[in-house]
Amino acid sequence: MSAQRFTGRTALITGAGSGIGRALALAFAAEGANVVVAGRTRSALEETVALVEEAGGVAVARVADVTDAAGVDALVRGAVERFGSLDVAVNNAGIIRAGRSLADTDPADWQAVMDTNLTGLFLALRAEIRQMRAQPGGGTIVNVASNLGAHAQKPGVTAYSASKAAVASLTRGAALEHIGDGVRINSVSPGVTRTAMSLLPGESEEGRAARMKEQSPLGRAVTTAEVARAVLYLASDDAAPVVGADLVIDGGTTL
Numbered sequence: 496m497s498a499q500r501f502t503g504r505t506a507l508i509t510g511a512g513s514g515i516g517r518a519l520a521l522a523f524a525a526e527g528a529n530v531v532v533a534g535r536t537r538s539a540l541e542e543t544v545a546l547v548e549e550a551g552g553v554a555v556a557r558v559a560d561v562t563d564a565a566g567v568d569a570l571v572r573g574a575v576e577r578f579g580s581l582d583v584a585v586n587n588a589g590i591i592r593a594g595r596s597l598a599d600t601d602p603a604d605w606q607a608v609m610d611t612n613l614t615g616l617f618l619a620l621r622a623e624i625r626q627m628r629a630q631p632g633g634g635t636i637v638n639v640a641s642n643l644g645a646h647a648q649k650p651g652v653t654a655y656s657a658s659k660a661a662v663a664s665l666t667r668g669a670a671l672e673h674i675g676d677g678v679r680i681n682s683v684s685p686g687v688t689r690t691a692m693s694l695l696p697g698e699s700e701e702g703r704a705a706r707m708k709e710q711s712p713l714g715r716a717v718t719t720a721e722v723a724r725a726v727l728y729l730a731s732d733d734a735a736p737v738v739g740a741d742l743v744i745d746g747g748t749t750l
């Protein structure tokens with residue numbers, strides 16, 4: 496039997512209707528957490544909940560857009576009403592707009608990326624910290640950044656990179672400000688991970704595998720389950736002294 500590091504704890508995952516967020520919901524539930532599966536599309540969230548339940552776990556779906564401050568506050572409140580506390584949060588919701596150099600970037604695309612990846616994360620983080628610092632056990636938060644940003648650049652994704660570099664910076668600042676409140680905050684910076692987001696226009700999964708064989712010292716893309724395991728470590732008591740860190744999970748791509 497695997498370790499049960501999150502038994503009786505409540506874990507909130509944003510962007511949990513697909514990709515890394517869905518893997519996170521499954522991984523936290525497998526280790527005993529009550530999972531709040533949040534995102535914009537109810538049907539996708541319910542699919543995640545069904546997968547968690549099939550595996551014997553506990554999860555509820557909550558529709559919430561991270562760019563909506565009142566909605567995010569209500570999301571946190573609802574999680575506490577349902578399960579009694581908010582012990583873990585993973586701010587995973589994110590979008591990418593790729594393909595144009597900075598000079599050709601439409602301000603609307605820039606704004607959309609910043610609204611979700613940076614402001615949305617700020618709003619969620621703020622609501623989560625406010626809850627966690629007010630409850631006896633405190634809490635722990637992991638933000639999903641990217642190796643594109645604080646660790647590397649690539650043409651065509653500069654707005655996305657800037658938003659993700661800011662996530663790492665926001666993580667350090669918030670971690671410093673709130674560790675004394677019993678709230679421990681870190682981030683992860685995955686490299687190319689096997690989700691729809693990392694496919695280039697028109698690229699197949701086989702095409703991505705061939706690309707990563709060339710580009711990654713490890714020779715392959717990262718799996719969603721691998722990102723989830725790293726997040727669970729950071730959220731667990733095993734990482735008690737790890738504060739404000741940004742864990743790169745990219746097979747050595749940015750070394």
Ligand code: NAI
Binds near residue numbers: 511516689693
């Ligand atoms: P994904 O597109 O499957 O997941 C992103 C999720 O966020 C989706 O379910 C989407 O509906 C949700 N979302 C987007 N805007 C939202 C909003 N305003 N409110 C609530 N939910 C919203 O892609 P993936 O790959 O699972 O991405 C998860 C996170 O990992 C993102 O932050 C992404 O930037 C990051 N990441 C992904 C990498 C990859 O190679 N796939 C590499 C590095 C970081």
